Amino acid sequence: MSIHAVKREHSHLAWDNSIPPVLTVASGSTVSFDCLDASNGQIVPTSTTSTLSSLIFSQLDQINGPVYVEGALPGDTLQVEVLSVEPGEWGWTALIPGFGLLADDEEFKEPVLKVWKLDKEGGFEWFDEEKGIKIPLRPFAGEMGVARGIKGAFSTIPPYNTGGNVDTKHLVKGSTLYLPVEVEGALFSIGDGHAAQGDGEICGTAIETPMKVSVRLTVRKDKPYTKTPHFYTPAVSVTGTEANGGEEYYCTTGVDSDIKEAARSAARFMIDYLCAEHGLTRVQAYMLCSVAGDLRLHEVVDMPNYVVGMMMPQSIFVKRVFSV
Structure with missing residues (x-):
């Protein structure tokens, strides 16, 4: 299939279906993106904590694209295979007043910037x-x-049912993301490179870094149950070592301003998946979620929405049905 490229300057600061695409590609095409860090270049390797006071917040969390995928229609699913992810030589983590899970705690009111030199080798x-x-x-x-x-x-800061700032650390090289299509062409965008992050990203930043990433974009007509971001994550990490305890997972997510409702949605969408892909009744699927599924807090700081995931280990399915 064709390989296409999106440059750093091909970026925007909102999810808006009126933004014209920078590329039009056939389903199954590979697209490479060259992305600045989440500060949109306002933080550089020589920056200090004083830099944070001059950040223009309206310029943060830019995304590259959008890419129009031929054949994508509302009700379809866009399959996004992560083929490669290359972080920059450096990264940064910051405590930014007003951001993060503990933003109201007095001990975390002062800005702090940590600049990392990344040992990619x-x-x-x-x-x-x-x-x-x-x-x-x-x-x-x-x-x-x-x-x-x-x-x-719509701001790029929070996540939505259509994806966005999902900040989910499992979407590494080898993973596959599934997104519900709501407009013709899907209009896919990507950005916010992270070199590392824990589940939740609780202080509001990961190791933020410029990033070059390649994905394969394929339209799926056979996953009508995809109503929020779903993903598959492999058992082997980007370094070729065991990841996730050597386990593959399929994950459904709930995205909501109420964390309990996000968890309930993640569970309901997993039940939909288990019924569609493994032929279970809804009662069987509900019970299986309880005995084998893992609820995870993937993103808890980009308000107003939380992202909660229900991760189902694939090793429990002796007769494998699902395939990427």
Whole structure:
């Protein structure tokens, strides 16, 4: 299939289905993206904590695209296979006043910036070498989504049912994301490179980094149960070592301003998946979610919405039905 490229300057700052596509590609095409970090270039390797006071917040979390995928229609699913993710040579993590899970705590009111030099060859970076704390690098794009069917410009800060700032650390090389299509052509965009992140991204930033990423975009007509971002994540990490305890997962998500409703949605969508792909009754699927599924807090800081995932290990299915 054809390979296409989206440059750094091909970026925008809102999910808006009126933004014209920068590319039109056939289903099954590979597209490479060259993305700035989430600060949109406002933070550089020589930046210090004082830089944070001059950030233009309206310029944060830009995304590259959009890409029009031929044949994608409302009700379809866009399959996004993550083929490669290359972080930059450096990254940053910050405490930004007003952001993060503990933004109201007095002890975290002051801005702090940490700049990292990334050891991509070694696959890790020291958090504190003297204390013996190092962070394995598992790069991924925090923002992946398609345009919403609703007219208007919607911030890139929160996640939506159509994706966006889902900040889900499992979407590394080898993973596959499934997004519900709400507009013709899907209008896919991507950005917000992360070199590493924990589930939840609780302080509001990961190891933010510029990123080059390639994805294969394929229209699926056979996944009508995809109403929020779903994803498959492999058992082997980007470095070829065991990941996720050596387990493959299929995950459904709930996206809602109420964390309980997000969890309920994630469970309901997993039940839909199990019924469609494994032939279970809804009661059987509900019970299976309880005994085998894992609920995870994937994103808890990009308000107003939370992302909760229901992750189902694939090793429990001896007669394998699902395939990427």
